[in-house]
Amino acid sequence: MAAISIPSHMKAWTYSEYGKSNQVLKFNQSVPLPEVKEDQVLIKVSAASLNPIDHKRMEGLFRNTDSPLPTAPGYDVAGVVVKVGSEVKKFKVGDEVYGDINVKALEYPKVIGSLAEYTAAEERLLAQTLWPQKPQSLSFAEAASLPLTLETAYEGLERTEFSAGKSILVLGGAGGVGTHVIQLAKHVYGASKVAATASTRKLELLRNLGADLPIDYTKENFEDLPEKFDVVYDTVGQTEQAFKALKEGGKVVTIVPPGFASAILFILSTDGAILEKLNPHFESGKLKPVLDPKSPFPFSQAVEAFSHLETNRATGKIVIYPIP
Template identity: 35%
Template sequence: MSALPQYGKHLHRTATMRAVLIDRYGGPDVLRLATVPRPVPTRGQVLVRTRFIGVNPKDVIVRKGKFQIATGKKFPLIVGHDIAGEVVEVGLGADLAKGDQVYGMINDFAGRAYAEYAAVDCKQLAKAPASIELAVAAAVPLAAQTALQALRDDGQLQAGQAVLINGASGGVGVFAVQIAKILGAQVTAVCSHRNVELVTELGADRVIDYTKTELVDLDEQFDVVFDVFGNYRFEQLRTLLSARGTYVNTIPSARIFKDVARSFVRRQRARLVIVKSRRDQLDWLRQQIDAGSLRVVVDRSFPLADVAEAHRYMETKRARGKVVLAVD
């Protein structure tokens, strides 16, 4: 069996697990299910028996090899970030207990969530919301934390301000609409006609059908423009920003890095969200979910063995909300 250098320094000598591996970068067909050694938690980590896994566009990007500078060329590689499951083993110094139901996101750039078990730093996990099933909780960590960091931290969105969310019906967008409302903002959401009803139900004050209205033609201004998929350049949308407005997107590129650097000498800012999982954020999200303020939208669930099909569906970009893998 090939070594798995990306999986961690310590592997269980006898116990094994099923995991989805890639031996090279490429299309969905490079994903394969295999038996590999089970990881052992090191200091500050717990071993999670993964029940459900959230599928994200980042997983597709990693699989394609678009960020090899971060993921390298050592194979096989386990991808994936979002997990929900049960703590079955506790490392020294960990502050979670065996039996805890948890959810979270693995911060490693490639991740390693597509497996029956994952050894994860406790700081990247939190108790799962009590009001929803683990199958739903798995859809939360990466997408919701991205939306939270984009709006509250990078956008510094305040109550009473106006925000435009482009890509409002996708995995990140459905959380962004709701989080913006929780923060007290006036929300203008952009999506296709078939998703207008959904986005309205989530709390958007106004919905724009992008098939009928071109954003660059809008004659109004917003305090924050959250371009979830980075479909527009900062310069294209600057006219939509208030005098001290902020443009935020989630897609790393040479262009956005230049925009971010240049905006330090401008009143209008460009920001790139590089999401990191944190206990305090997951706790905040859990509180909002359990209070009924934040709804989790799951589009489809696939068994782990059908991970390639899940990726194909993700690549259609027609998912309304999140896609989830069931491990059992």
Template identity: 35%
Template sequence: MATSATTTVNNIPSKMKAWVYSQYGKPEDVLKLETDIAVPDVKDDQVLIKVVAVAQNPIYPKRMSGLFKANDSPLPLAKHVFGASKVAATASSGKLELLKSLGADLAIDYKKENYEDLPEKFDLVYDTVVKLPKS
């Protein structure tokens, strides 16, 4: 007979700190530390993670300045933000068409091909999962 265990943590604070911005501009002008943000409610299929340290993604200042919005696709943004003339992206074979629909000029199945072994050469490799030591 299978049983499920539920762990309840009683020391979750009701408030948290967060760096936020509510208008576009230079990060040093618009980024503010808020210390009284409500901790989000956690649903049954979610987890709450306490973050101890973070790093700033180089895209964040571009978003804060209004160059693009949070729901813009990152692949066309590579052309706009980084000045790329051609964008290649990697995914598993089931996601290659999605990459093309998001604006990738070259969709690479990372399970079958290593981008370093391809005849195409890349000026910039932006690794969002820190798996490529040369990116």
């Protein structure tokens, strides 16, 4: 492969103070490229996706463990490797990869995130987007939609020791994490029954993803249902109510602090091996990326993408593509 020309500066969206995205997020024409450490690769970003943690971090909710400002936001990335560190063995220049670039979501995320032309990440956080069956490979936009939410969905199910024949209730079934929990539980783990909550207009999506019992939270309370579940996966912060829908001996898992004493609360530790493990299920069609109907947003409309994220009404993931 011919040598790839890498500039010293790039375009990126950055903020230098905490606040709402429409006030602090600015387009910067000349940002220095991130340094590439021995175990990292430099990625020419093609697509990125947004997560709730992006706007919460921007608003300063995690400032005690945040990286220094100014910073470019963004955890999820898909793109092409253009440089490899001296200790990198898994990837080479030209490989198409995707992943969550931060080892721990709330512990000093990278200063240069994925809303930039280039970003750097440890090779163990990444997976390849390509398989031999090219037509069924993930597009950059689809791949960018997956990492943080897919890994979170998987880790939560693993922590509850979910297995074939068990039942599960997913609170927030149409969100980024919830759409993956439904699919994983039904099509990979072999759940006996999957119930999930969403608003009226999103119930059909839940059915299409594999939910046996879509619950319209605008019309009924899940905790009042006579049926109880082996696992309740809370993605929206209703942990206390979740216990009312639990079978005796069942487990509640939540990703929304502060959680509840008897619940399993966890913060994701990023691992590209999870993506590699689940890749074949996307190849076979068992699992599908779910992009918000307004996606993809062009790179120039990052502020609009954040505004949509902040409504808490997005379906699946908000993707920014293409990133020049």
